[in-house]
Amino acid sequence: MHALGVALGRELRAGDLLLLTGPLGAGKTTLTRGIGEGLGVRGPVQSPTFVLARTHPSLVGGAPLVHLDAYRLAGPEELDDLDIDFAGSVVVAEWGAGVVETPESWLEIVIERPRGGGEPGTGASPADPASADPEPDWSEAPVEPRLVTLSGYGPRWAEGVLP
Structure with a gap:
């Protein structure tokens, strides 16, 4: 997830x-x-x-990052109180679908993770849960796979999201 974010950040x-x-x-x-x-x-x-939103200024002369958690917002009208500079920033809104008004172009990123040890979105459980170690060593736990869907909307993303 981090590496994907770095690649995205370089394009934003x-x-x-x-x-x-x-x-x-x-x-x-x-x-x-x-x-x-x-x-x-x-x-x-x-x-x-x-805090609902955090602004991270650029250290390299680029756009600041505004990281927004829209989960507790009732709708777009509540964003006005946060005074977010959408035009001058890169805005990442967690839980933003249906709450944040979309401009002419935007990216939607949907992340699915496995539930119960199965494939993302399946809800499948491990083959033999009784064989699970009662006190797992989390330092050696495998990284769970994620299914990430990036969808670009509008002219900004007409040529795709990542090169």
């Missing part, structure tokens, strides 16, 4: 809006950390859950 510019959707723990904030690294912004990039 002021005025870009990314709407992230996925369950808790899917990697939305990890993706955004990578985007921040790719943009060259001041960090650390952390979840904006309790």
Whole structure:
């Protein structure tokens, strides 16, 4: 997720809006950390859950990153109170679909993660749950796969999202 974010961040510019959707723990904030690294912004990039939005200024003369958690917003009208510079920033909105008004162009990123040890979105469980170690060594836990769907809308993304 982080590496994908870095690659995305290198392609983004002021005025870009990314709407992230996925369950808790899917990697939305990890993706955004990578985007921040790719943009060259001041960090650390952390979840904006309790502050709704965090602005990370550029360290390289580019656009700042605004990381928004739209989960607790009732609708677009509540964004006015946050005074977000959508035109002059790269805005990454977690849980933003249906809440953040979309401009002429935007990216929608949907992240799915496995549930119960199966493939993303299947809900399948491990073949033999009784064989699971009761006290797993999390330092050696495998990285769970993610299914990430990037959809670009509007003229900005007409040629695709990543080169």
